[in-house]
Amino acid sequence: MSDPRFRVVLLGSVVSPMGAALVSPLLDTLLGVYGVSEARIGLVMAAFTAPAIVAIPLVGMVSDQYGRKPVLTAGLALFGAAGSALAFTADFRLTVALRLRQGIGYTGIAPVLIAATGDLFxxxxxxxxxxxxxxTVGLSLAVFPFLAGLLVSLAWQYPFYLFALGLPAAVVVHFGFEESATGASAERGVDVRRLGRLVRTPRVGLALLGRAVPSFLWFGFLTYNSIVMVRLLDGTPGAAGALVALASVASSVGSTQVGRLTAAFDTRRVPLLVGTLATGAGLAGVALAPSLHVxxxxxxxxxxxxxxxxxxRGARPDNM
Structure with missing residues (x-):
């Protein structure tokens, strides 16, 4: 904590998980604002997550070769600007476009923060x-969804103002983060062919395919959490935000036991299977629950x- 560069990383880690978790409690309220169906409101989430499919591997290679600081600064600035702009429009198409841009910004934040921490220590x-x-990520995921659920009861625009935190964070990174000597390679240019060969490796390809499973379940929970809470269980946006916070706390606590669980088995297949089944059962439990408590x-x-x-290693799908 005495290293000022690491304190900047922690500031970025407060911002990085907000993109999906903060919006989750708002979606039922936004149905009326945008005048769309429950099916179409999912595009607000999908537009944010879609850029990661292509951009995260490329952004990681760019940050390896040109440094973490410029990529992280640009990512935070775009994330904050596009996110806070959501408060100024009720046009659904423009909202989806802004979320797409915010998702591009996100790809320059979370993966780079992990790599920057590895550079420093x-x-x-x-x-x-x-x-x-x-x-820090866990605290952010516990606080901001709950706060967003409370703010949306005052005005639907208010939660989006929280995204503006990315703008001062970008300024702090630009002026306060010193690039590590190991943060950039002397080589220039992105070797897309090398990336393609890596993806075609059976072990890597299967890992990527398997990684899509918990991501699908987690974002399914975030997308329809508020609709289930408000429309089916007579809850409030605040309750929907509290549910996201509770899931985040459970993830943080569960991550502390991953090492023990993995060490108890000769293969990683058992923990992976248990995790997948628990996530799927939990999502079904939310959808079919007869009450808020269940x-x-x-x-x-x-x-x-x-x-x-x-x-x-305890990394949620929205902030690996």
Whole structure:
């Protein structure tokens, strides 16, 4: 914590998980604002997550070769600007376009923060630093969805103003983050062919395919959480935000036990299977819950804990 560069990383880690979790409690309210169906409102989430499919590997290679600082600064600025602009439009098409741009900004934040932490520390110190970074992410995921659920009851625009935190964070990174000597390669240019060969490796390809499973379940939970809470269980946006916060806390707690669970088996297949089944069962529990308490205790906790177990190192799908 005495390293000012790491404090900047932690500031970025407060911003990075907001993109999906903050919007989750708002979606039922936004149905009326945008005048769209429950099916179409999912595009608000899909537009944010779609850029990661292509951009994250490319952004990672660019940050390796040109440095973490410019990529992180640009990512935070775009994330904050596009996100806060959502408060000024009720046009659904423009909203989806802004979320797409915000998603592009996100690809320059979370993966770069993980790499920047690895640049700054090594060995046990890196493990400790990554743990502190993940704790910061967990606190952000516990606070901002709940706060957004409360603010949307005052005005639908208010939660989007929270995204503006990305703008001062970008300024702090630009002026306060010193690039590590290992943060950039002397080589120039992005080797897309090397990336393609890596993806075609059976082990890597299967890992990427398997990684899509908890991501699908987690974002399914985030997308329809508020609609289930408000329309089916007579809850409030605040309750929907609390459910996201509860799932995030369960994920953080579950991540502390991943090492023990993995060490208890000769293969990683068992923890991966348990995590996948828990996440799927939790999502079904939220959808079929007869009450808010059942949705919280059975559904949200299982979704969060399952994602932590599947990730292996405790990284949720929205902030690897």
């Amino acid at each position: 090594a060995g046990d110190r890196e493990a400790t630093a990554q743990g502190l970074r993940f704790t 949705a919280a205790v059975v559904g949200a906790v299982a979704v969060g804990a399952g994602c932590a177990l599947f990730a292996g």
